[in-house]
Amino acid sequence: MKGLFNWIDDRTGIAKLTREALFESVPGGARWRYVWGSTLSFAIMVQFITGVFLWMGYSPSATSAWESVYYIQNEMSFGWLLRGIHHWTAQIMVILLVLHLVQVVIDSAYRAPREFNFWFGVLLLFITLAISLTGYLLPWDQKGFWATKVATNLAGVVPLIGGDLQKVIIGGSDYGHHTLTRFFALHAGVLPGALVALIVVHIYLFRRHGITEAKPATRAGALYYWCMLAVVFAALAVMAFIFQDDAKRWVPWIVVGVFSAIMVRIVFLILRGKDDDSARRPRRDGMFWPDQILKDAIACVAVMAAVLFFVFWKGTELTAPADPSQPYNAARPDWYFMSLFQMLKFSVFEGALGLVIGAIFVPSILVTAVFMMPLIGTSKIGHWVNVVMLYVLIGGFAVLTAMGFNHDANDEEYKLSVANAHADAERLNELISINGGIPPEGALTLLYKDAKIRGPKLFAANCASCHPHGGLDGIGGEVKEPSAPDLKGVGSQQWIAGLLELDRYISAEYFGNTGFKDGKMAGHLEDIEMLPDDIEAVSAALASEAKVHGYVLPQGGKEFLDRGFDLMFEDLECADCHGIQGEDEGKGPSLTGYMSRDWMIRFVGDPSHADFYGKKNDRMPSFLGVKQEDGTVKSGQLSRQDVELIVDWLRGEWARPGKSKG
Amino acid sequence: MTQDMNEQQPDDPERREFLAKAISVVAGGTIVSIPVGAGLATLVSPLRGEGQGGIKIRLTSVDDLPEDGSPKLYQVVAERSDAWTKYPAKPLGSVFLRKLEDGEVVAFNTSCPHAGCSVGFRSKEEGYYCPCHESKFLLDGSRGDVCVSPRGLDSLEVDKDRLKEGDVWVTFQNFAAGIEEKKAI
Numbered sequence: 119m120k121g122l123f124n125w126i127d128d129r130t131g132i133a134k135l136t137r138e139a140l141f142e143s144v145p146g147g148a149r150w151r152y153v154w155g156s157t158l159s160f161a162i163m164v165q166f167i168t169g170v171f172l173w174m175g176y177s178p179s180a181t182s183a184w185e186s187v188y189y190i191q192n193e194m195s196f197g198w199l200l201r202g203i204h205h206w207t208a209q210i211m212v213i214l215l216v217l218h219l220v221q222v223v224i225d226s227a228y229r230a231p232r233e234f235n236f237w238f239g240v241l242l243l244f245i246t247l248a249i250s251l252t253g254y255l256l257p258w259d260q261k262g263f264w265a266t267k268v269a270t271n272l273a274g275v276v277p278l279i280g281g282d283l284q285k286v287i288i289g290g291s292d293y294g295h296h297t298l299t300r301f302f303a304l305h306a307g308v309l310p311g312a313l314v315a316l317i318v319v320h321i322y323l324f325r326r327h328g329i330t331e332a333k334p335a336t337r338a339g340a341l342y343y344w345c346m347l348a349v350v351f352a353a354l355a356v357m358a359f360i361f362q363d364d365a366k367r368w369v370p371w372i373v374v375g376v377f378s379a380i381m382v383r384i385v386f387l388i389l390r391g392k393d394d395d396s397a398r399r400p401r402r403d404g405m406f407w408p409d410q411i412l413k414d415a416i417a418c419v420a421v422m423a424a425v426l427f428f429v430f431w432k433g434t435e436l437t438a439p440a441d442p443s444q445p446y447n448a449a450r451p452d453w454y455f456m457s458l459f460q461m462l463k464f465s466v467f468e469g470a471l472g473l474v475i476g477a478i479f480v481p482s483i484l485v486t487a488v489f490m491m492p493l494i495g496t497s498k499i500g501h502w503v504n505v506v507m508l509y510v511l512i513g514g515f516a517v518l519t520a521m522g523f524n525h526d527a528n529d530e531e532y533k534l535s536v537a538n539a540h541a542d543a544e545r546l547n548e549l550i551s552i553n554g555g556i557p558p559e560g561a562l563t564l565l566y567k568d569a570k571i572r573g574p575k576l577f578a579a580n581c582a583s584c585h586p587h588g589g590l591d592g593i594g595g596e597v598k599e600p601s602a603p604d605l606k607g608v609g610s611q612q613w614i615a616g617l618l619e620l621d622r623y624i625s626a627e628y629f630g631n632t633g634f635k636d637g638k639m640a641g642h643l644e645d646i647e648m649l650p651d652d653i654e655a656v657s658a659a660l661a662s663e664a665k666v667h668g669y670v671l672p673q674g675g676k677e678f679l680d681r682g683f684d685l686m687f688e689d690l691e692c693a694d695c696h697g698i699q700g701e702d703e704g705k706g707p708s709l710t711g712y713m714s715r716d717w718m719i720r721f722v723g724d725p726s727h728a729d730f731y732g733k734k735n736d737r738m739p740s741f742l743g744v745k746q747e748d749g750t751v752k753s754g755q756l757s758r759q760d761v762e763l764i765v766d767w768l769r770g771e772w773a774r775p776g777k778s779k780g
Numbered sequence: 781m782t783q784d785m786n787e788q789q790p791d792d793p794e795r796r797e798f799l800a801k802a803i804s805v806v807a808g809g810t811i812v813s814i815p816v817g818a819g820l821a822t823l824v825s826p827l828r829g830e831g832q833g834g835i836k837i838r839l840t841s842v843d844d845l846p847e848d849g850s851p852k853l854y855q856v857v858a859e860r861s862d863a864w865t866k867y868p869a870k871p872l873g874s875v876f877l878r879k880l881e882d883g884e885v886v887a888f889n890t891s892c893p894h895a896g897c898s899v900g901f902r903s904k905e906e907g908y909y910c911p912c913h914e915s916k917f918l919l920d921g922s923r924g925d926v927c928v929s930p931r932g933l934d935s936l937e938v939d940k941d942r943l944k945e946g947d948v949w950v951t952f953q954n955f956a957a958g959i960e961e962k963k964a965i
Contacts, residue, residue: 121805138958146893179865180862181865254957255859262951264897264898266894267896267897268895268896268897268912271895271896271957271958272895272958273956274957274959275957275958275959276958280958280959281956281963281965282824282827285826285827285965286823286824286826286827289826289956290863291954292862293824294862294863295862295863295864295865296826296863297800314934325815366862370867441871442871442872442873443855443856443857443871443872443873443874445853445874445890445898445899446897446898446899447898447900447911448909448911449897449898450912451914458913459913462895462928463912463913463914463928464928467928468927468928468961469929469930470930470931471927471961472928472930473894473895473928473930473958474958477958507861527811529911531911532911535911562797562871566871579852579855583846583852596903598903666813703885739843739844752946753841753947754841755840755841755844
């Protein structure tokens with residue numbers, strides 16, 4: 119065994135390499151504040167591991183990206199965990215990067231001879247942000263698509279080369295397959311490659327110069343450090359309470375627990391800590407292995423715990439598939455770009471010039487300032503300039519980010535849009551399982567053929583300028599001036615019964631805002647004075663023609679229905695005007711198959727047809743078009759499929775799990 | 781002397797070294813630039829092709845537009861090629877249509893000229909609003925009082941002849957965001 123090892127060592131020099139890697143001296147002993155670099159290395163390693171495995175399930179194209187992510191998330195075993203770790207580690211990495219930067223600056227570790235290492239570190243920060251930005255698009259969901267549209271449009275305002283730059287980035291003038299292939303190549307190939315190369319240099323330089331010895335551990339120094347941690351966790355606790363789930367109320371209390379532990383440590387420091395450094399255990403130089411590595415390992419365990427905590431608490435979002443024609447009022451970048459996004463709202467950044475200044479020049483100046491830090495910080499005053507500059511940057515970042523989130527939290531349109539995107543995604547999951555998979559054209563086609571999702575949107579766009587649906591426009595918006603019957607529950611016995619009550623017939627709920635308010639039907643209802651029993655029988659009979667979703671034969675069965683039909687033929691004289699059960703088509707709308715799917719499609723298609731309102735039709739368009747007297751066809755504004763979707767939605771008929779569409 | 785020269789001419793070590801260096805550098809540069817060049821040429825290929833241009837599409841009939849001049853949203857679904865895929869019908873974007881008092885119809889692309897978010901219509905404020913950077917646009921598409929966008933909403937061409945026949949045909953197109961000039965992409 120030893121012989122084998124020696125043989126390998128002789129050919130590779132591995133023993134010396136390992137010794138050099140592990141037995142690095144840590145002047146002043148291992149310290150907690152040195153862990154950030156190691157946690158970052160760990161996080162990057164986690165991203166490489168999870169990223170490669172995600173790669174094995176991912177397919178970058180406009181018709182398969184969302185679909186493959188869906189498959190990873192919902193079908194592959196533990197896919198949710200894999201994707202969750204990748205997603206949340208990316209979030210936490212941004213925080214670790216900032217902590218690492220703060221650490222380096224306050225310990226003035228950028229000073230000679232470590233300038234280059236600082237510059238490489240800043241480059242690494244931007245490469246990491248670029249990896250995050252490109253990764254945000256890859257699921258090709260509404261959220262990533264619209265955020266990336268904004269980001270790439272901002273690339274387009276770069277002076278001189280902007281337009282071409284944007285085209286090269288998105289792979290054409292429109293977003294599609296090549297946007298994904300390019301972003302994926304950047305996200306998984308070019309940028310990680312650059313990251314590795316720079317990390318090698320970064321760590322080589324770090325080892326060349328050794329650890330920058332921080333000031334000796336004093337009570338004041340420790341207090342400063344723990345108080346900073348306390349502030350961070352207080353902020354996290356507040357956020358956890360703001361964004362908490364009703365189902366998981368215990369979650370924020372975990373953060374409160376960590377905060378309390380930090381406070382205990384602070385109190386302990388104040389009461390028991392000694393100002394006199396000599397009273398402390400004398401600090402001897404430590405070794406990287408195992409002194410510092412133990413602390414690093416504990417910190418990495420904490421990072422992993424935080425990642426898993428978010429995976430289980432918040433899950434990993436996948437909104438509805440990208441759809442450029444479906445306005446998404448919640449286009450927002452990931453949280454760490456929110457400050458830049460928010461900044462562009464200010465009127466100083468108005469117009470084309472303002473946009474270039476806000477989106478390109480201001481960030482460039484800030485980046486330059488950070489790059490200059492090693493040159494500024496050569497003197498004591500310079501160092502303090504840097505520290506103040508860094509805190510101002512982080513403060514500005516925090517304030518702008520908070521402003522952005524605060525605006526959204528109070529924006530009803532934003533919240534509605536997010537809720538709709540979630541509802542679409544949820545319904546799509548259901549449709550995929552009903553369908554047993556995703557069609558080759560992509561998941562979006564399932565949504566476009568679904569009455570439950572598409573119906574209300576088509577209704578809002580085409581019907582809701584006159585017809586309300588439960589008082590709203592079908593997708594949660596208001597109807598400005600309702601002028602036609604409310605169609606919620608249309609065809610149900612309840613809805614039909616309401617129509618037969620004179621008071622309600624002539625109210626805005628039904629025909630109050632139409633010409634039929636003073637029509638024959640209203641007059642007839644007044645004349646015959648229907649009894650509640652009659653209304654029940656007739657509405658039951660008509661509802662049996664409609665058979666909307668959830669229809670059940672009433673008590674009394676078929677005989678009860680026959681009583682309703684008899685009333686309509688005889689006492690109530692309905693048959694004088696209406697065709698009923700295929701008999702005697704009269705002048706009024708046919709009640710044969712009343713409100714059945716077929717009846718409604720024909721009705722919406724052409725309400726002016728003799729079977730319906732005929733010439734008395736009041737303003738309702740013929741949505742499928744009509745044949746005119748001269749034989750030409752005047753096309754309507756909807757396709758047959760659209761009308762079917764609206765009708766199916768109104769009738770409550772859409773695919774449901776466990777059984778096929780009726 | 782002659783012997784010296786004879787010896788030095790062909791075998792000058794400095795000269796030989798220079799030649800060796802030069803040839804290595806040129807050879808190395810050439811062989812690397814071939815794959816890099818091929819890659820870059822392919823990468824920038826989107827710059828060469830013309831954009832797909834505008835798409836003429838019928839959105840609706842004139843009768844369908846509200847008489848009071850308020851805008852109505854239409855989806856643009858059309859045949860479209862995306863790299864290797866040809867979609868029979870693909871949602872491309874959306875358009876606001878508005879009927880003016882004189883019967884003319886104006887069309888706006890809903891894509892915000894600031895950064896490309898989708899602009900919505902707010903009936904209460906009688907104007908358009910972009911939910912990203914809070915830009916407001918007036919009913920006629922021009923910039924409102926609070927508006928960081930460099931230009932008003934992008935109007936689209938409406939076919940006048942077909943409008944007389946009662947149909948609204950629009951040339952759907954996208955325009956570069958973030959600049960003052962309305963430039964088709």
